[in-house]
Ligand SMILES: *[C@@H]1O[C@H](CO)[C@@H](O)[C@H](O)[C@H]1NC(C)=O
Ligand SMILES: *[C@@H]1O[C@H](CO)[C@@H](O)[C@H](O)[C@H]1NC(C)=O
C-alpha cells in the first residue's frame with residue numbers, strides 16, 4: 001500500500017513538473033501511436049493491449065539520426081503483482097492521461113536544452129510489460145489472461161521504426177532510464193544488429209545499473225527480487241548466454257554479471273547515491 005501511494009505521489013509530482021515545464025518550454029507533449037498491427041504477432045502489454053510509442057521526426061542534419069528511448073517503471077515479480085500492474089499505468093497502454101507523453105532530456109525538441117539531439121528522429125517506447133522488454137512467453141495464463149511479451153514489444157516497435165527510416169540511420173542511440181536503462185543494456189547488441197549499415201551506434205543506460213552488491217546490505221533481498229522477475233517472466237533462456245552459462249539466471253539480470261560482454265559502445269550514467277538503490281532495494 002505504501003508503495004502504491006509513493007508511486008501515485010511520484011506521478012503527481014511528475015505531472016506538476018510537466019505542467020510547469022510546458023509553461024516554460026512550450027508544448028512538448030507527443031501523442032502515443034498504438035501499434036495495433038503488432039497485436040496479431042502477439043506483441044502486447046501485460047493486459048493484452050497494443051504496444052505504444054511516440055515519435056518525433058528528425059530534420060535538417062538530424063534527419064538520418066535516431067534516438068530510441070525505453071521508458072522505465074520497475075518490474076512485476078509474481079503473478080499477483082503482474083495482475084495488479086496490468087490494470088495500471090505500467091501494465092497497459094490505455095491508462096496514460098491524454099494518451100501522450102512529455103519529451104524532455106535527450107528527447108527535448110528545443111535546440112537550447114538539447115543541442116546535440118533536438119533535430120534527431122526521437123522515439124519514446126511506452127513500458128507496459130514489467131520485465132525490461134525481455135519476456136517472450138507464448139502461453140497465455142488462462143487464469144489471469146496475462147501476457148508476458150516484452151521482447152516482442154521491443155521487436156515490433158523496432159520493426160516499425162526501421163520501416164519509418166531507421167534502417168538508413170547514420171547514427172543511432174538506444175537509451176532508457178531505470179528498468180528502461182537495464183533494458184538498454186540487455187538490448188544494446190541486438191539494437192546494433194538491426195542497423196548493420198549505420199556508422200555509429202551507441203547505448204546510454206541512465207540509472208539502470210542495478211547492483212547485486214554482494215558485500216552491501218540487502219544483497220539477498222535484491223537477488224530474491226530479481227530472481228522472481230526472471231522466473232515470473234520466464235527469462236532464463238533470453239538473458240545473455242555468456243552469463244547464464246556461468247551462473248544462475250537470477251544473477252544474470254544484474255548488469256555487473258553481463259555488461260562486460262556487450263560489444264556495442266555503452267555509456268553508463270549512474271549516481272553513486274541513487275536513492276532508489278540505497279533505500280528501496282536494500283532492506
Ligand atoms: C494529439 O491528440 C489530441 C487529442 O486526441 C489531438 O487534439 C491533437 O490534435 C493530437 N496532436 C497531434 C499532433 O496529432
Ligand atoms: C486513449 O486511447 C485509447 C485507445 O485508443 C482510448 O480507448 C482512450 O479513450 C483514450 N483516452 C483518452 C483520454 O483520450
Ligand SMILES: *[C@@H]1O[C@H](CO)[C@@H](O)[C@H](O)[C@H]1NC(C)=O
Pocket residue numbers: 142143144145
Ligand atoms: C480471458 O479472456 C477470455 C476471452 O476474452 C474471457 O472469456 C475470460 O473471461 C478472460 N478471463 C479472465 C480471468 O479475465
